[in-house]
Structures are given as C-alpha cells and as structure tokens.
Amino acid sequence: MDLQSRARLAQEKLRKQKGVGGGSVKRDDPVQAANVRARRKFKVSLALLVGVFLWFTGLHIGGLYLFTRGFLLNRIVLDNVSTMDSLASIGGNAYDGGWHPKIFDKVVIVVIDALRYDFLTPVEGSSAAYHNAFTLPHELSSAHPENSLLFEFIADPPTTTLQRLKGLTTGSLPTFIDAGSNFAGTAIEEDNLIHQLKAQNRTIAFLGDDTWTSLFPGAFDISHPYDSFNVWDLHTVDNGVKEHLFPLLASANQSSWDVLIAHFLGVDHAGHRYGPDHPAMTGKLGEMNEVLTRVVEQIADDTLLVVFGDHGMDGRGDHGGDSYDEVSAGLWLYSKEPRFAPMSSGRSISQVDLVPTLALALGLPIPYNNLGTPIPEVFLGLVSDYTNLASVTKLAAHQVQQYAATYGTDLDLTLAQSFLDLASKTTDAKEQVEFYVQYQKAVLEVCRRMWAQFDMSKMVTGIVTLLGSLGVLAGYVRGTFTRQSGPIVVAATVGSGVGSVVIMLVGRILGLSGLSWGERAVFGSGMGSMMGYVGMSVLSTPQLECITPRNAWGWLAAFLTLTHASIFASNSFTVWEDRVVPYLLSTFGFLALLHSFSISVSGERWLGVYHSMVFMGLTRIAAGIRVCREEQMPNCVSTFYSGQNTTVSSLWALIGLGMVALLLPGLIRAFLHQTKSYEGPASMFIGVGLRMGLALVTVYWTLDTADNGEWLGEGVESLGVKLTLAKIVLGLAVVAGNVAWAWGQQLCIRVDVRKSAAAAASAENKDGVQVAIVGYANVFGSYYLLFLLNAFLAITLVLKPMGGLSFAILLWQLLTLLEILDLNGITESAIGPVVLGLLAHAHFFSTGHQGTLPSIQWDTAFIAVEKVVYPISPLLVILNTYGAFVLTTLAVPLPILWKRNPETSRTLRDVGGACATYILYHATVTLSAVIFAGWFRRHLMVWKIFAPRFMMGALGLTVVDLMVALAAVGFGAGSTISAVAEVFGYRA
Known part of the structure; x- marks a missing residue:
C-alpha cells in the first residue's frame, strides 16, 4: 500500500475515532483479518518481552540479595538477661536488689535530637547561628563542677535515631544494616535499660519521638508519643513534650513516675530543613535553653538530670554517616546536690558508657549486651573514692567478659585478657580502674571489627549469580541484532530451571550448606542461565556471533561502560564519581562533534555540529550543580543550596524554575516542529498541560x-x-496525563485533504483529492514523548528547585541526544542507551545527591502528604533520589522511535534491544561496585565509601529493571507501537 493510500486509510480511521481493537472484522475483508492476527501476535510478543525483562529483574534482585546477606553486617542478638542471680557469677555483691547502691532515686532523661557538642560550647564573637544560644549546661558546669558534668558524647555510626536509641539503651553497637530500618523500627529484643527498669517495677513516663514506642511497645506507664518523621515541622513534637513535661515535674506529680523521658525533635528538624547555620536553629536552641532552665528549677534533690543528643549533624543538617560533626553529640549530667568529681573540660566519652552508668547509679543490673564502662566522675564522688570506682568498673568489665564468652569463640580477646589479668594482680584501686577500662576498650574494638565479619559463601554466590545474569543479558543484546534472541532466552530459561533444581539437590555436596533452599535456587538460576547461554553459543556457532561490538560506536559504548565501572577500584575515584561521569559524557559529545563533520548533507552536518556543542555545553552546566560530600572538602563548593551550611534553596533557583516553566514548552515545540509533529494532542499536552504543571511546581517551591x-x-x-x-x-501528570495518553491514543499528526490538479491528472485518482499526513515522519517519537513528559512533570515536583533546573537540562540533553543519534545514523547503536545511563548518573549528582546516606532528601516524603503515608512517602523519596534514573529509563525507547518510519518492521525487537543494552550498562556498573565493595571489605573506608556506593547502585539497578519491564516497554513502548499500528497497520 503506497503512502497516498495509507494516508486515506489514516484519515478514515481518525475520522471514525476507532480505538485499539475498534471496528468489526468482516469475513470477506482479508486486510482487516490480517491486521487482527498481527495485533494478537504483537500482544503476545509484548507480553513475552516484558516477561524476559522481569526474569532479568529477578536474577539481579536474587544476586544482590545473596551478596547483601553476606556483606551487610548483622550482629547476633543474645537473648540473655542480667539478673540478681547472675551477679554472683561476675564477682559482685547485691545491694538492696541492685548491683550497686542507688545514687539517685529518680532520673529525668531529656533527649535533644541531633544536639551537636559544639552547640553547647560558647564561642566568643562567633556569628554562627548555633553558637551561644544554648548556654545553661556550660554555665552550670563551669560554676558548679560538683553538680554538673558536660561531655562530648561520641556516637557509633550509623548516626540514625533508631540505631542510636538502641545503643543508648542496650550499651551495644548497631551494625550497618540497621540503618535501613531507621523509619520502620521494631521492638528491641535484647536486654536493655527499659527492661531492667520494668523488672524492678519502676514507673516510666515517656514524651516525644514515637520511635521509643516502636522500640519498647507497652513499656511506658505514662505515654505521649508524637510522629517523628515530618522534618518540616519544627514545633509540634516540642510543644507536645512541653505541654506534658512541666505538669509531670510539678512537686505534686513527681511521685507518679520514677523515670521521665522527654525526646525533643525541633533541633534535628531545624537542621534538616534549614541547616545548622540558620536563625531557626538559634530559636530552637534558645527554646531548649529555656526548657532546661525550668527543668533544673523543678527537679528534686534525689533526681539526676541527663541531657544528651543521640547524634550530631553535618554542615547541611543531615546525619547517618560517620563524619566528625555527625558522631559528635553532647552529654550533660546535672544534680541539685553536689555529687560528682570535677572533670577536665572537653572530655570525650563513648555513648555506650551511658548504659552502665545509669544502671549502676539507679541500682539496676547492667544489661547483658553492654560494652560500655561507667563514667568515672559519677562514682568517684566528692572524695575521689577510687575503691568504689574500681568496684563498678570491675562489675562492668566482668559483665563484658561474660557477654564475650557467651557470644562465641570467634572473638580474639588475647590482648584484652592481658589487661584483665593485670587488674587481678594489683591491689592499687587506680591501677585496677585503668586496667579494667583498657580491657573494656579492647573488647569494644574487637567487637567493632568482629561485627565487620562477612559471609564469603553468600557474597561469592551473589557475585556469580550477577555475573551469570550479565552474560545472558549481553548475549541477549547481541542476539537482537543477529535474530537469535529467542533461542538465547529459551536456552537460558531452561538452563535456569535445571540449574535451580540441581543446585538445590547437590548444594550441600558443593559446600553450599550455609545457603537456604531459596538462596540455592537463586544461585542455581544464575549459574544455569549462564550455562544454557554458553551451550547455545557452542551449538549455534557460527550462526550466533560472539559478544563483540559491531562498529566504532559500539566500541565507544563498551569503553565508556568499562571506564565507569573501573573507577570503583579506587576510593578516590569513587569519591569523585560526580566529576568522572561528566568527562565521559563530554567524550561522547566531542567524538559526536568530530563525526558530524563527515555527514554528507551540508545542512545536517552543521546541525549535527550544533547539537553536539549544545550537548557538551549542557553537560558542563549541569556538572556545576552539586552537593559536596565530606571527603571532597575543602576542594569542593556546593551550589545546590543557597549556601554551604544550609538546605534552603536560593532565590535564583526559584527564578530559574520559573524560567523553565516559561521557556521549556517552547523548546520542546521547536524540536517537534522540525518534523511538523506539533499536532493533535501535542499542543494540549505541552503548551497547556506541561506549562501549567511547571507553573504550579514553581508556585509550590516558592511557597516552600x-x-x-x-x-x-x-x-x-x-x-x-x-x-x-x-x-x-x-x-495531572500521573493520572490524567497517562489516562488521556494511553486510552485516547491520539497521534501527533494531522491529515490534510485538498484538491490537486496534479492528482486529478492521475488515472487512479479521478476525484483529484490529495491526502497528506502532517507529522508522519516522527509519528512514533512524538507520541512517546508525551508519555515521557508526564513522568518529567511528576518528578520535577519532588525535586528541590535547583534539582528542577538540573532536570530541565536533562530533558534538553535527551532531545539533543535524539538529534545527534539520528543525524549520525546511530539510533540503533549501543552508544545511545549507554549515554542515557551516564546521564542518569550525572543528574543523580546534579539533583543534590551523592553515594552517601546523609544526602538522601528525606523531607521530600511530605511533598504531597502531611504525615508518613505508606507507600506514598517512601515512593516520593525514591522518586526524588532516583528521578534521573527513572526519566532516562523511560527515554530508552525514544532513540529507536524517533523519526522512525511507520512502515519499518521489528520495532518492538529494536526497543527490546535498546532497553537490554541500557540494563547491561547499569548491571555492569553495579556489579563492579558490588565486587569492589566485597574486595575492599576490610578497607578503612568500606562503610564510608564502598558500601554506600554499592547500596546506591543496587537500588538503582532494581529501579531501572522494574521501570524497563513495566513502564518503558510494557506501558510506554507497547502503547505507542499499538497506537501507531492501529492507524498505519501492524508490522512484524
């Protein structure tokens, strides 16, 4: 059928507005019958392709799961509980039901979340907002050292609230894997201070952060919890705590409790929202100063006041990592009666030391898993009683010894035991104290290293599984060009099933007894699929070509991929990944510029040169938008926010976001006008919907x-x-836009019908009517672009203003990349998907992220909801973090569909090949991060650099896999090809 006839058919179909499957099929109409058969075949092919990508997703998730199980640390939690009966086994004597005579009858514990130590220390002449606002602890400690002790309180990473509260109540160390549960806390099962208090029938009142109620359900006799996750709310929790705190401190009500816990969140939330150097921080610290002034006035003489921060915060108000500002918190102990030995100013203690201190001061057993030692100044007293101090440090040391013995023989305590032996040989109390403290520190250090133990069998099987999936994926990519993708999938699938069964049955023989049946199945699936593919390769030679690039652009794609993957062999290159990726993108842009000079048509030649230069320029601009990580300082300047020590957006970012709303739709229209594709729904989607949506986004962030x-x-x-x-x-973006796009199926074309003398002269066109399809040259690409713009609008909303500017640059780069690929005739080359993968990483960094926990923008969980709502809140954070990954993933089919002739066959196959190439890039980079995280597992920086980067890549690969299978192919490309085929006919 010639173009004129197909134009007439398109006109008729558009006039009747038939949807997918619309119209009845006449028995005597072979054309329509063939079209129905082709439609059914297409649907089957689409379903099979989605299934293939979901299978790859399963292999990747399985391999990552196995490696993670062996790599991320997990401490064994002992269920032993310290009791009065166990006191004799560690050489102690009972005192009125406790392990030590009570020093205080009651305790008021005030937790000021994220209270950094330097917030409590005055600095003369400092202009920082966090200095000289919270003065009471330092003033009382200076004036009354026998009543007041002020310490630097060093936290163990990860510095997230839930993990810190676990350590502060059990006396043990959290492990890195616990960081993932920070906002989904589960009850503490090991022995802890709260359990010991309840065992002695002490009455506990709690006010504030509801994390406590998730850790200790049903433990509090008086409880007023408040939602803790809304970091934009500085006052609700603090006001609620104050509302109940002071009535409970009234003398008439102090008999209603023995322990009063109040957890304030305003300082932490001010840090997250504004950064520490902001007037809001001054206000919150001043408020805490006033609160504690009233508390000091109201507490009784027999009450100990304990004030501390669970962690600190970095220069942007974030925490979670192990930088000095994040682990440096403050601890203040106060008693109205003089009870303490004066201390040297500025002394640092570990947070685990608080547990044995409080336990013995309140006459409780020390929790079984404790690894701390008592704070000396509390037990020396006013007369420097080293005999008493030696007694309590001995109790704590022997409790630690008992815990270590119960934990297992894997702990190497040779050095630690020598200190214990020395303590037993001396009668000098001061020396005993020193040896017991050295013993505790030695055990603590051994435990820190011990809980960095790794399950090598799980790590290796995870890596092998990922390698197997990578091999099959590479074979599938190559098979799409040799028409062998079908046999490859069949062979790999059969091998996967056989491998799973075999490994499950003989896994114990192969030394895999440490793996569960499910883990063996995952490992066998990865191994078997690889073996099936290799077998297929051997049997099909030479029909199945080896996995090598087909041309220079393919070699460039391989070079860029392997170069990116290789940087994880160095901690320095990993830290500076945000600088490496733009260089790789500029390399592509420069080579595209050189290649454009070889284009034969003059107009296209200079257009290729222009787009290549624009691509490089945009890459450079986007690279200037960044948030610095700690390891990059001082050789880095953050530009994402209005300053180095704030998370507030600048006014210029808002103005830029407004310019995006004004100009971006016109830019997109210019690209579509080249192929006369700004027709049909394009003007409504772009000129009205996108423009209005971006304007509302600008208003939203202006109000914020x-x-x-x-x-x-x-x-x-x-x-x-x-x-x-x-x-x-x-x-507008997620619901209305996608419903209108998918179910409306209105292509960006216009059918013009006019009388033509030339057409009338033709014998086959007696009526002289000429039909032209405007937008025919880009009918696939223009329609799919509308789908991409829906996602662009939704993601732009959840990005900070500067992130929105970066995202607009990304969209411009995507459109420019489409023209570069088309003008150079490489739309089906592997270079397109690889460059898209590099763009995903480049704009991950330029939207304000790094491969670190503190860079996660948790406050975006509340962009559309007032409080935490599952799964909306986590999805908003994921979309904010991996927005660039999502958009580039959805853009992968565009190079194939851009300016593609509707008469061309095998469109779905080519889309599948491009998507597989894109996944192959991400899988290669992630596998490299996995391998080097495992290789450097004993590296000093493993938990600071290599582990966070591996986890970032693992989650990113999972997002990419799911988005390819369900959105890019299953919904986007499937709907696009179907919509075009309903008008122009299906092509196999």
Missing part, C-alpha cells in the same frame, strides 16, 4: 521557600496550599 524565610509572617505557613498544589500536579 516563603515558609522557610518566613516571608508570610512569623509562624505562618502555607502547608494546606502546598499539599493541594502537589496533589494537583501529581494528579
């Missing part, structure tokens, strides 16, 4: 900045308006 800067007046916030705007944008 107004709230941060109190432009609307002190205490006035626009939360309700912002929530409404966010819901409108998400509804």
Whole structure:
C-alpha cells in the first residue's frame, strides 16, 4: 500500500475515532483479518518481552540479595538477661536488689535530637547561628563542677535515631544494616535499660519521638508519643513534650513516675530543613535553653538530670554517616546536690558508657549486651573514692567478659585478657580502674571489627549469580541484532530451571550448606542461565556471533561502560564519581562533534555540529550543580543550596524554575516542529498541560521557600496550599496525563485533504483529492514523548528547585541526544542507551545527591502528604533520589522511535534491544561496585565509601529493571507501537 493510500486509510480511521481493537472484522475483508492476527501476535510478543525483562529483574534482585546477606553486617542478638542471680557469677555483691547502691532515686532523661557538642560550647564573637544560644549546661558546669558534668558524647555510626536509641539503651553497637530500618523500627529484643527498669517495677513516663514506642511497645506507664518523621515541622513534637513535661515535674506529680523521658525533635528538624547555620536553629536552641532552665528549677534533690543528643549533624543538617560533626553529640549530667568529681573540660566519652552508668547509679543490673564502662566522675564522688570506682568498673568489665564468652569463640580477646589479668594482680584501686577500662576498650574494638565479619559463601554466590545474569543479558543484546534472541532466552530459561533444581539437590555436596533452599535456587538460576547461554553459543556457532561490538560506536559504548565501572577500584575515584561521569559524557559529545563533520548533507552536518556543542555545553552546566560530600572538602563548593551550611534553596533557583516553566514548552515545540509533529494532542499536552504543571511546581517551591524565610509572617505557613498544589500536579501528570495518553491514543499528526490538479491528472485518482499526513515522519517519537513528559512533570515536583533546573537540562540533553543519534545514523547503536545511563548518573549528582546516606532528601516524603503515608512517602523519596534514573529509563525507547518510519518492521525487537543494552550498562556498573565493595571489605573506608556506593547502585539497578519491564516497554513502548499500528497497520 503506497503512502497516498495509507494516508486515506489514516484519515478514515481518525475520522471514525476507532480505538485499539475498534471496528468489526468482516469475513470477506482479508486486510482487516490480517491486521487482527498481527495485533494478537504483537500482544503476545509484548507480553513475552516484558516477561524476559522481569526474569532479568529477578536474577539481579536474587544476586544482590545473596551478596547483601553476606556483606551487610548483622550482629547476633543474645537473648540473655542480667539478673540478681547472675551477679554472683561476675564477682559482685547485691545491694538492696541492685548491683550497686542507688545514687539517685529518680532520673529525668531529656533527649535533644541531633544536639551537636559544639552547640553547647560558647564561642566568643562567633556569628554562627548555633553558637551561644544554648548556654545553661556550660554555665552550670563551669560554676558548679560538683553538680554538673558536660561531655562530648561520641556516637557509633550509623548516626540514625533508631540505631542510636538502641545503643543508648542496650550499651551495644548497631551494625550497618540497621540503618535501613531507621523509619520502620521494631521492638528491641535484647536486654536493655527499659527492661531492667520494668523488672524492678519502676514507673516510666515517656514524651516525644514515637520511635521509643516502636522500640519498647507497652513499656511506658505514662505515654505521649508524637510522629517523628515530618522534618518540616519544627514545633509540634516540642510543644507536645512541653505541654506534658512541666505538669509531670510539678512537686505534686513527681511521685507518679520514677523515670521521665522527654525526646525533643525541633533541633534535628531545624537542621534538616534549614541547616545548622540558620536563625531557626538559634530559636530552637534558645527554646531548649529555656526548657532546661525550668527543668533544673523543678527537679528534686534525689533526681539526676541527663541531657544528651543521640547524634550530631553535618554542615547541611543531615546525619547517618560517620563524619566528625555527625558522631559528635553532647552529654550533660546535672544534680541539685553536689555529687560528682570535677572533670577536665572537653572530655570525650563513648555513648555506650551511658548504659552502665545509669544502671549502676539507679541500682539496676547492667544489661547483658553492654560494652560500655561507667563514667568515672559519677562514682568517684566528692572524695575521689577510687575503691568504689574500681568496684563498678570491675562489675562492668566482668559483665563484658561474660557477654564475650557467651557470644562465641570467634572473638580474639588475647590482648584484652592481658589487661584483665593485670587488674587481678594489683591491689592499687587506680591501677585496677585503668586496667579494667583498657580491657573494656579492647573488647569494644574487637567487637567493632568482629561485627565487620562477612559471609564469603553468600557474597561469592551473589557475585556469580550477577555475573551469570550479565552474560545472558549481553548475549541477549547481541542476539537482537543477529535474530537469535529467542533461542538465547529459551536456552537460558531452561538452563535456569535445571540449574535451580540441581543446585538445590547437590548444594550441600558443593559446600553450599550455609545457603537456604531459596538462596540455592537463586544461585542455581544464575549459574544455569549462564550455562544454557554458553551451550547455545557452542551449538549455534557460527550462526550466533560472539559478544563483540559491531562498529566504532559500539566500541565507544563498551569503553565508556568499562571506564565507569573501573573507577570503583579506587576510593578516590569513587569519591569523585560526580566529576568522572561528566568527562565521559563530554567524550561522547566531542567524538559526536568530530563525526558530524563527515555527514554528507551540508545542512545536517552543521546541525549535527550544533547539537553536539549544545550537548557538551549542557553537560558542563549541569556538572556545576552539586552537593559536596565530606571527603571532597575543602576542594569542593556546593551550589545546590543557597549556601554551604544550609538546605534552603536560593532565590535564583526559584527564578530559574520559573524560567523553565516559561521557556521549556517552547523548546520542546521547536524540536517537534522540525518534523511538523506539533499536532493533535501535542499542543494540549505541552503548551497547556506541561506549562501549567511547571507553573504550579514553581508556585509550590516558592511557597516552600516563603515558609522557610518566613516571608508570610512569623509562624505562618502555607502547608494546606502546598499539599493541594502537589496533589494537583501529581494528579495531572500521573493520572490524567497517562489516562488521556494511553486510552485516547491520539497521534501527533494531522491529515490534510485538498484538491490537486496534479492528482486529478492521475488515472487512479479521478476525484483529484490529495491526502497528506502532517507529522508522519516522527509519528512514533512524538507520541512517546508525551508519555515521557508526564513522568518529567511528576518528578520535577519532588525535586528541590535547583534539582528542577538540573532536570530541565536533562530533558534538553535527551532531545539533543535524539538529534545527534539520528543525524549520525546511530539510533540503533549501543552508544545511545549507554549515554542515557551516564546521564542518569550525572543528574543523580546534579539533583543534590551523592553515594552517601546523609544526602538522601528525606523531607521530600511530605511533598504531597502531611504525615508518613505508606507507600506514598517512601515512593516520593525514591522518586526524588532516583528521578534521573527513572526519566532516562523511560527515554530508552525514544532513540529507536524517533523519526522512525511507520512502515519499518521489528520495532518492538529494536526497543527490546535498546532497553537490554541500557540494563547491561547499569548491571555492569553495579556489579563492579558490588565486587569492589566485597574486595575492599576490610578497607578503612568500606562503610564510608564502598558500601554506600554499592547500596546506591543496587537500588538503582532494581529501579531501572522494574521501570524497563513495566513502564518503558510494557506501558510506554507497547502503547505507542499499538497506537501507531492501529492507524498505519501492524508490522512484524
């Protein structure tokens, strides 16, 4: 059928507005019957392709799961509980039901979340907002050293609240894997201070952060918990705590409790929202100063006041890692009666030391898993009683010894035991104290190293599984060009099934007894699929070509992929990955520029040169948008926020976001005008929907900045308006836009019908009517682009203003890349998907992220909801973090569909090949991060650099896999090809 006839058919179909499957098939109409058969075949092929990508997803998740199980640390939790009966076994004597005579009858514990130590130390002449606002602890410690002790309180990473509360109540160390549960806390099962208090029938009152109620369900006799995750809310929790705290401290009510815990969150939330160097921090620290002034006035003489931060915060107000500012918290102990030995100023103690101190001061047994030692100043007293101090340090040391013995023989305690032996040989109390403290420190250090133990069998099987999936994926990519992808999938699938069964049956013989049946099945699936593919390769030679690039562009794609993957062999290159990726993108841009000069058509030649130069320029601009990680300092300047020590967006970012709303739709229209594709729904989607959506996004972030800067007046916030705007944008982009796009199936074309003398002269066209399809040259690409823009709008909303600017640059780069690939005739080359993968990483960094825990922008969980709502809140954070990955994944089919002739066959196959290439790039980079994280497992920086980068890559690969299977192929490309085929006919 010639173009004129197909144009007439398109006109007729558009006039009747038939959807997919629309119209009845006449028995005597072979054309329609063939079209129905082709449609059914297409649906089957699409379902099979989605299934293949889901299978790859399963292999990747399985391999990552196995490696993670062996790599991320997991401490064995002992269920032993310290009791009065166990006191004799460690050489202690009972005192009135406790391990030590009570020093205090009651205790008030005030937790000020993220209270960094330097927030409590005065600095003369400092202009920092966090200095000289919280003065009470230092003033009382200086004036009354027998009543007040102020320490630097060193936390063990990860510095997330839940893990710190575990350590602060059990006296043990959290492990890195615990960081993932920070916002889904589960009850503490090991022995802890709260359990010991309840065992002695002490009455506990709790106020504040609801993390405590998830850790200790049903433990509190008086409880007023508040939601802890809304980091934009500085006052609700603190006001609630104050509302109940002071009535409980009234003398008439102090008999209603023995322990009072109050956990304030305002300082932490001010840090997250603004950074520490902001007037809001001054206000919150001043408020805490006033609160503690009233508490000091109201507590009784027999009450110990304990004030501490669970962790600190970095220069942007974040925490989770192990930088000095994150682990440096403050601890203040106060008693109205003089009870303490004066201390040297600025002394540092470990947070695990608080547990044995409180336990013995309150007459409790020390929790069984404790690894701390008592704070000397509390037990020396006013007369420097070293005999008493030696007694309590001996109790703690022997408790640690008992715990170590119960934990297992894997602990190498040779050095530690020597200190214990020395303590037993001396009668000098001071020397005993020193040896017991050295013993405790030695055991603590051994445990820190011990809980960095790795399950090598699981790690190796995970890596092998990923290698197997990588091999099959590479074979599938090559098979799409040699028409052998079908046999490859069949062979690999059969091998996967056989391998799973074999490994499950003979796994014990192969030394895999440490793996569960399910883990053996995953490992066998990866191994078997690889073996099936290798077998297919041997049997099919030479029909099945080896896995090698087909041309120079393919070699460039391989070079860029392997170069990116190789940087994880060095901690320095890993730290500076945000600088490496733009160089790789610029390499592509420069080579595209050189190649454009070889284009034969003059107009296209200079257009290729222009787009290559624009691509390199945009890459450079985007690289200038960044958030620095600690290891990059001082050779880095953050530009993402309005300053180095804040998380507030700059006014220039808001102006830029407004310019994006104004100009970006026009830019997109210019690209579509080249092929006359700004037709049909394009003007409504781009000129109206996208423009209005971006305008609402700008208003949203302007209101948010107004709230941060109190432009609307002190205490006035626009939360309700912002929530409404966010819901409108998400509804417009995710729901309305995609429904209209997928079910409307209106292509970006226009059919023109006009009389033509030339057409009338033709014998086959007696009526002289000429039909032209405007937008025919890019009918696939223009329609798919509308789908991509829906995702672009939704993601832009959840990015900070500067991130929105970066995302607009990304979209411009995507459109420019499409032209570069088309003009150079390499739309089906592997270079397109690889460059898209590099863009995903480049804009991961330029949207304000790094391969570190503190860079996660948790506050975006509340962009459309007022409190934590599952699964919406986690999805918003994931979309904010991996927005660039999502958009580039959805863009992978575009190079194949851009300016593709509707008459071309095997469109779905080519889309599948491009998507597989894109996954292959991400899988290679992630596998490298996995391998080097395992290789450097004993490296000093493993938990600071290599482990976070591996976890970032693992989650990113999972997002990519799922988005390819379900969105890019299953929904986006499938709907696009179907919509075009309904008008122009299906092509096998």
